[in-house]
Amino acid sequence: MVKVKKVLAQTYIWLVLLLMYLPVLVLIVFSFTTAKQVGQWSGFSFGLYKNLLTSREIWVAVGNTFIIAFTSAFVSVVLGSIGALGSFYSKKKWQSLYDNVTQIPIVNAEIVMALSLCVMFTFIGTYVFHNEIASYWTLLIGHVVLSIPFVYISVKPKLQQMDPSVYEAALDLGATPMQALRKVIIPEIMPGVLSGFLLAITLSLDDFVITQFTRGAGLLSGNSQIETISTYVQSHIAKRPVPPELRALTTIIFLIVVVAVIIITIRNIHKSKQAKVRKGRD
Amino acid sequence: MKSNKKKEAKKTRRFFSVFGIPYAVFLILFIIIPILIIVYYAFTENGQFSISAAASFFTSWAKWKVLLISMFVALQTTIICLLIGYPLAYFLANKKFNKNTVLVTLFIAPMWINFVLRTGATRDLLTWIGVKGGRMPYFATLVGMVYNYLPFVILPLYSTMLKLDKSLMEAASDLGANPFQVFIKALAPQTIPGIVSATLMTFMPTMSSYVISDVLSENMITLFGNYINTEFGLGSWNTASFMAMIMLLIVGISLFINLKFNKDKEGGRTQLW
Numbered sequence: 176m177v178k179v180k181k182v183l184a185q186t187y188i189w190l191v192l193l194l195m196y197l198p199v200l201v202l203i204v205f206s207f208t209t210a211k212q213v214g215q216w217s218g219f220s221f222g223l224y225k226n227l228l229t230s231r232e233i234w235v236a237v238g239n240t241f242i243i244a245f246t247s248a249f250v251s252v253v254l255g256s257i258g259a260l261g262s263f264y265s266k267k268k269w270q271s272l273y274d275n276v277t278q279i280p281i282v283n284a285e286i287v288m289a290l291s292l293c294v295m296f297t298f299i300g301t302y303v304f305h306n307e308i309a310s311y312w313t314l315l316i317g318h319v320v321l322s323i324p325f326v327y328i329s330v331k332p333k334l335q336q337m338d339p340s341v342y343e344a345a346l347d348l349g350a351t352p353m354q355a356l357r358k359v360i361i362p363e364i365m366p367g368v369l370s371g372f373l374l375a376i377t378l379s380l381d382d383f384v385i386t387q388f389t390r391g392a393g394l395l396s397g398n399s400q401i402e403t404i405s406t407y408v409q410s411h412i413a414k415r416p417v418p419p420e421l422r423a424l425t426t427i428i429f430l431i432v433v434v435a436v437i438i439i440t441i442r443n444i445h446k447s448k449q450a451k452v453r454k455g456r457d
Numbered sequence: 458m459k460s461n462k463k464k465e466a467k468k469t470r471r472f473f474s475v476f477g478i479p480y481a482v483f484l485i486l487f488i489i490i491p492i493l494i495i496v497y498y499a500f501t502e503n504g505q506f507s508i509s510a511a512a513s514f515f516t517s518w519a520k521w522k523v524l525l526i527s528m529f530v531a532l533q534t535t536i537i538c539l540l541i542g543y544p545l546a547y548f549l550a551n552k553k554f555n556k557n558t559v560l561v562t563l564f565i566a567p568m569w570i571n572f573v574l575r576t577g578a579t580r581d582l583l584t585w586i587g588v589k590g591g592r593m594p595y596f597a598t599l600v601g602m603v604y605n606y607l608p609f610v611i612l613p614l615y616s617t618m619l620k621l622d623k624s625l626m627e628a629a630s631d632l633g634a635n636p637f638q639v640f641i642k643a644l645a646p647q648t649i650p651g652i653v654s655a656t657l658m659t660f661m662p663t664m665s666s667y668v669i670s671d672v673l674s675e676n677m678i679t680l681f682g683n684y685i686n687t688e689f690g691l692g693s694w695n696t697a698s699f700m701a702m703i704m705l706l707i708v709g710i711s712l713f714i715n716l717k718f719n720k721d722k723e724g725g726r727t728q729l730w
Contacts, residue, residue, distance in 0.1 A: 197582060284661055
């Protein structure tokens, strides 16, 4: 009985998983033929991959996407971590204010955030600079707004879990607050900072709405609007099927994701082994 | 000596609380002020106080219709996602059915494939099997929404299911409850925080998303997000701002609900790693 139940549960899990990946898998299969549309097969070929390699537009979009993801994640991590630190050492009243305002972008609809930023940038551009200010910098701010709360909420719990006596001991032993920060607090919060960084990258890579509303000219796009993978794909699929070269790109992205999943799995196994060892020692 | 130590602690507190200033400034400049500007535009016209945006919203049946349709689509998406995701999360979190933690990562991994690209892929697949967005816009949109938001439902449910107190369910069935009663009385009440955060993570974004419905329904279905986007594109900032404010209001209500049900602030999207 238990066995039957287990088989059913496993079947269900794998079925949903298969359905979830089906669209992407179909694109991958049809990336090995040069037909215009998914569902048509005009013989096996690597033609799309060759086209992808020589498509300047796509690589510009990919490059922009990564530049924005890493720079915005970096800014978010620095600003969000020191924000969490500052909030943790503030009075209770201020602390809850920090916490609540941080929740706003997390629950807010992306389009509302995007719209409000766009309106503000246009407003400032018109009345303060008398010029268009939409650029890489406004885009960067948009992405930081998107990801900074997640850095904050990853780091804050680490500070709360920290044993305050270690920090006090460091001070008693003659460390200055800055030294204690470097030697005691930063190592404590590092796991939170790291997961905040990864979350920030993920959110930025996937973003479309904020990008659409806050971007201007710049980066690898030169004098034209900054294109990211999201905006590039969106402008091409509005009326037509996914362009053939993008099927090849999907395969590459998928492979990267598979590698990421493998790395995470290995890390998890390693972690649980360590935990077991620790348990054994006690 | 002791008072000296207290003084020292107070000094470090003050020292470190200064670190929060850049973050606070950022929050004020780029989160609070933009929202205030939206509210300003919602209630003005050409710089003067006016309720014309509000009036035009509340008297327009077309706008109400969009709002109601969006809520309906969002509700349906949420229910379908919960129906698929709830048993899935239960199986994934239960050692009796699944010991493989890689599977959980696999359910979240689609989030790392660009979502516009995934939406395009979904449409291509649907077109191939004959479900063309132009012909069945509503169904196609719903499929796209479920595809996109399922991971956001699985994640919070899974993290609540991990913390389940299984002895409660065992006790219930030992005392003669049938499986349905066990579910209603012993399992479901424990998972309410997960259900609430899963609902919030699906309902709001579905209502306000516009890419998925644009692409999958081939512009035949307009959701609230599409509407805000179009109005803004046409240059009617006041109308767009007022609709954004309506959205904000709904967000506010859901934030309130979330605070009521979820005392611990972790969970959901934060527990990716």
